[in-house]
Amino acid sequence: MIRSHVLICGGTGCTSSGSRLIREKLADELKAQGLDEEVKIVQTGCFGLCALGPIMIVYPEGTFYSRVTPEDVPEIVSEHLLKGRVVERLVYNDTGDGQEEAAPTEVSLSDTVFYKKQHRVALRNCGVINPESIDEYIAMDGYFALNKVLTEMTPEDVINEISKSGLRGRGGGGFPTGRKWQFARASVSDKKYVVCNADEGDPGAFMDRSVLEGDPHVVLEAMAIAGYAIGADEGWIYVRAEYPIAVKRLNIAIEQAHEYGLLGENIFGTGFNFDIHLRLGAGAFVCGEETALLTSVEGNRGEPRPRPPFPAVKGLWGQPTIVNNVETWANIPQILIKGADWFASMGTEGSKGTKVFAVTGKIKNTGLVEIPMGTTLREIIEEIGGGVPNGKKFKAAQTGGPSGGCIPASLIDTPIDYDNLIKIGCMMGSGGLIVMDEDTCMVDMAKFFLEFTVDESCGKCSPCRIGTMRLLEILNKITEGRGEMEDLDKLEELANYIKSASLCALGQTAPNPVLSTLRFFRDEYIAHIVEKRCPAGVCKNLLQFTIDADKCKGCKLCMKNCPGNAISVNPANEVKEGKKLPWLVIDQSKCVKCGACMDNCKFGAIFKK
C-alpha cells in the first residue's frame, strides 16, 4: 500500500542538474530500507523553479526540497520517509516576508513567494503528474474535454466557445484562436490539417519545451478537438530535434493514446477519426514562422512564402491548415471543460487568460512562471523572480527574444499584455523574458540579438538577408568606437525599411531590438559615439584599465597574470606633474582588455572605465 509519493522533476533543467541520478539513488535506498512498497517515486515535468534544481516534492505533506544531491538521499529516506522528520536544511520556503526561519516546515508550497502570484492553467499538470502515464492525465480530467466535444457539441459550438473565451495565439502574434479556426472551418476541402508549432527557438525560452515534457497529452487532446472543430483528421507536431525528452514523451503519449483508442479511428464510438504524426525540425529559427514550418513539414527547405493565402485557406500540402503554438493548445481542453467565461474572467480587456514566461538572465529565481495577463513586470521580477541578485540595479527586460524589444526600468509598472507591450514597442513573443542589470550594455545586447537573426535569416528575401547584416555592421562600428552621430539615423531608416519590406515575421521583427534600445537608451548609443565610452563597461574596444596610485601596493599579482605583458613596474614610484604614479602601470597599446589584472588584484586598485 502506497502512503507517500516522492515527485522528482524530470524536466530538462533538473535532468541536467542530475535528477536522474537522484531517482536511481532513491529507488536503491527505498529498497534497502524496506520502504519500496510504501513509497512511490514519480517522475514529473518541470515545476518551474529551475534555478533551485534538482527539485523533489514529498506528498502527502507537500514538502518542497531544492538542490537535492545524491548524498542527501539516504537522509531524506531515513529521516523523512521513515521517521517523518522533514530535512529542514533542504526545504525551500521563501515566503518573501522574512519569516523563513520561523516555521520552515509549515510553509505550504503555494504560499512561497515564487508560487503565490502564479496561476497555473497551461502548466497545471506540469510537476504534478507523471507525463509518461496516460492514466494520471485521465485522473486529472484528461480527455474529458475531447469526450464532451465529440458527444455533446457541434463543431460550431466548439469554435464559438473558443472565440468567446478570448484566447489569442501564445506563439507571439496574438491572433485570436477562435477566428483562425473559423477561417479553416469555412475553407471547403475534403482534407484539412491541424499543426502544432513546437519549434521554440528564441534564446532563453523554454515554455513549450516544459509543457511537452510535463504534460504531452494535453497537446494531443487539444489537437484532436481542433480536428473535430475544423473537419480535419490528421495532425502534425513540428518539434525540435534538440528536445530529446519532449520527443520521447510525445512518442510515448501518442502510443498510449492509440492503445486507449483516444487517437485513431472511431474515437468514443462517434465515427470521428484523428491521428497525429511527429516531424523533427533541425533547429532553424525561421521554421517557427508558420509558412516556413509547413514547408519544412512537407520535406522541403524551411523557407517562408508570402501570405495571403493564409494557411487556413492554403496550408500543408495546399490544404486548409491551422497552426497553433504549444501553449495555445495547452489552454484549449480546460476552456471547454470549465467554460469560456471562466477563462475570460482572467486577464485584461484585450488579453484573456494567463501567460507562461521563461524568466532568465540577471534574476534570482530563474525558471518558468505562469501569471494572469495584466500582472506587472515589477511583480514578475521583484516578487516571483526574487529580484536582481548581488544588489545590482534592474535596468531592462527583453521580451519576445530577438523579435521583441526591451522594457526599461522606468516602465516596470506596465501591466503585461499583448496591447500594452505593442504600445511601448515590444511584443509578447512566445514568452522569453530576459532580465538585465546595470552591467548590461544595451548596444551590445541589440548586437547580440542581431547576430542571432543574421545567422538565422533564411536568405530568401534581400531586406532580411542583406539588411540585417548592414544593421549589424553599423552596430559593430559603434561598439568598436568608430561610430558617428549620423549612424543613428541610418540605423533607424534601415530598420524601418527591413520591417516593411521583409517577407516573413523573422525579418519584419528583426530590427525591433535595435529600435527599442534606440528609443529607450539613446544616451548609451551617444556615449559610445561621442565620448567613445561604454557606460556599462562591456564593449572592450572602449574600455581602459587603469591602476589607482593610492590603492596599489605594488604586489605585482596583476603583472604576473597579464597575458599580454602589458603591465610593467614603475621603478621609482615617481611623481609626475605633482601626482604620485602607481607602482605598476598598464601600457594601453599592449592591453587586450581581458580583465585578468582586475580579477586578480587583492586591493581593488584596478578599475575599468
Added chain:
Amino acid sequence: MKSLEELMAIKKKMQDKVAVRTSNGSTRIVVGMATCGIAAGARPVLNAFVEGVSEAGLSEDVIVTQTGCIGICQYEPVVEVFEKDREKTTYVKMTADKAKEVIEKHIKGGKPVTEYTIGAAKL
C-alpha cells in the same frame, strides 16, 4: 475507448492513486515514527491507516503522515488526529486493529474512540 464510462472508470481507478498529491488534508492522521514509535510497532499502524483511508474512499480529504517523537515514548505507538475546527485527538498504544476501529468510528463516524485516547491511559 468507446464511451465516457470507460474514461470515468480509469479516472476513478487512478484518482485514489494520485489523491496523495491532491488531497486537501482537512483531516490529518499523524503517526509517531521516531525510534521509539518504530520499536513499539508504529509501521503496521501507519500502514493500517493508509489502507483504511483508501478503502473508505476518504483520500480526497484525509492525509496520513508521520512525525517524530513527541516525548511520551512509553505510550508509543502514538497517533494524533487533527481535524478542522476541533481539538486534536491523541491515541496511544495503537495497533493495526485499533487503527481500523478508529477509521470506522472516528474518521468515518466522527466520534473519537475515547478508550484509546491519552486521557483514558491514566498518565
